[in-house]
Amino acid sequence: MSCTEPEPTSTDVVVIGGGIIGLGIALEAQRAGYRIRLIDPAPASGATYAAAGMLAPVSELHYQEEGLLGLTLASAKRWPGFMQALAADGYPDIGFQSTPTLALGADAADRSALADMREAQTREGLDVSRLSIREARRLEPLLSPHITAAHMISGDHQVDPRAVAAAIEARLLAGAGDSAKTAGDTIIRTNAAALLHRDPEDHDSPVTGVMLADGRSIRADEVVVANGLGAASLGGLPAHLVLPLRPVYGDVLRLRVPEHLRPLTTATLRGMVRGIPVYIVPRSDGTVVIGATSREDSNPGVSAGGVHQLLRDAQVLLPAVAELELLETTARARPATPDNAPLLGRVAGAGGRDIPGLLIATGFFRHGVLLTPIAAHVITGLLQGRSDPAHAGFRPDRFSPAVHPQERP
Structure with a gap:
């Protein structure tokens, strides 16, 4: 009797990173009908745990960061709907206050x-x-x-990031339904080790999933790298890609x-x-x-x-x-990041074309809570084949010399 390795788990979208950005992206993608796996050993225990939760695009405007203002204002406008959707699902207590x-x-x-x-x-x-x-x-x-x-x-508001994260995590588990019972846990509490590619020798080839730190693999149509500072050290990233996170x-x-x-x-x-x-x-x-x-x-x-x-x-x-x-x-x-703006979107290969299956959402610095709804909206739009030129300046490959330079925010 021969022993065979178990078939790898498969899903539509893997989100690496369970901070508030990764959680928000996973939630919106799940709402859009995608099967989700979120990978993080301890969701919401990093910067999200310490964040004060100010939704304050006006008072957060800093010198030489004016290009970020449009993104922060757009996200602030999305927060009421983001909050109301959680409340409608039975998670109303996220510490929202409309304090000036x-x-x-x-x-x-x-x-x-x-x-x-x-x-x-x-x-x-x-x-x-x-x-x-x-x-x-x-x-x-x-x-x-x-x-x-x-x-x-x-016009400034605030939320409690710990409460928001707990509500999203509960909603992800509740929204998975029976599919989670046959395809593994919705939230996999370990680290991601490396991206998997169609051609293992070519990291510009389409991304097909993730290898976990415990040796398991998850096949996926799309992988979103949203694990903060850990993004730059993830295995399997394109060799030309520079993620200058500090x-x-x-x-x-x-x-x-x-x-x-x-x-x-x-x-x-x-x-x-x-x-x-x-x-x-x-x-x-x-x-x-x-x-x-x-x-x-x-x-x-x-x-x-x-x-x-x-x-x-x-x-x-x-x-x-x-x-x-x-x-x-x-x-x-x-x-x-060097310009204090996020790395958000798809990644171009050395030839200039986007690498199928790979998206990045990191580098949010002090704006993580504020920018959660817009990050979730942008990434879900890209999953669905929609892109907005207004967000091109935040591409994650804008610091990569091998890629045609993008207009910076």
Whole structure:
């Protein structure tokens, strides 16, 4: 009796990476009728776990990143529908709040920086209004009387990324139906080792699936590489493809507000304190999130200096922060690119034609939560044969010298 290896699992789409981007893509593709397998040893335990969840395209506008604004605004418009679809499926509690944002400055230099930022925002047609300090303190009585500038930014919202990820994971499992029982688990909790190709010797040939770290293989019509910083080290990528991802670490704090101080703030506060940004995000459960440092060092753990900086600067804006209970300190690496814009779309081979079966969605840096709906929309559209020239500047092969240069965002 001869022993034969079991037939590999097959599916329509494999999504490598279970952060909020990978989860969002898997969900939208499943809704579009595709059979899905999502590969991640611990979904939503990376940058998603630390993220504050601000849906703030206006206050996230940064100098020399204006090309990203169209994408962030388009995704912000998609968030209500994304949220309502989850609620209709029985997952309403994702921490959504339509909280405005107050941009604050601590000293004269910060006031000047905020004025420059407001000028850039209004130049793009965005809704930002200047407030007097008295008006700002009337809205938020616990603000420091010593702040020097305040701007109101309308239209910002927030969600709880951990709650969103848990809801999507539950929806993926529920939406798989009986097919998951005959074709393996919908969420496979291991790492992906390498892409499989029609011609194993030619990594420009069509992608046909994924080899897992435990030796199993999954055949698929399409593979979406969405595993953040791990994307660049995945085996089987085209030799000419350059994915210039770098880790940018962020320290984030979660604190409980005592009853006598609630609400600590009803708006999200984004401050400049001696030129350093800090934010305070209120949650409906009586906690706040304070973040986030931006470190490009080799320390993957929580930075003592980062914690000190966040608490110090948050108290400059909101002195009552000193009375809060520190619940959690977290640090995670966010995947950034040279232009701080995502790597999103299909990949061209060395000959210039797109490689069938291969899509990439990574490099979202600090915008992962905000850009989840648009990333899911773009990738699902490509699965269905639809592309939008407006997104061509975010192609994942734009840094690859062997590919014809694309117009950058």
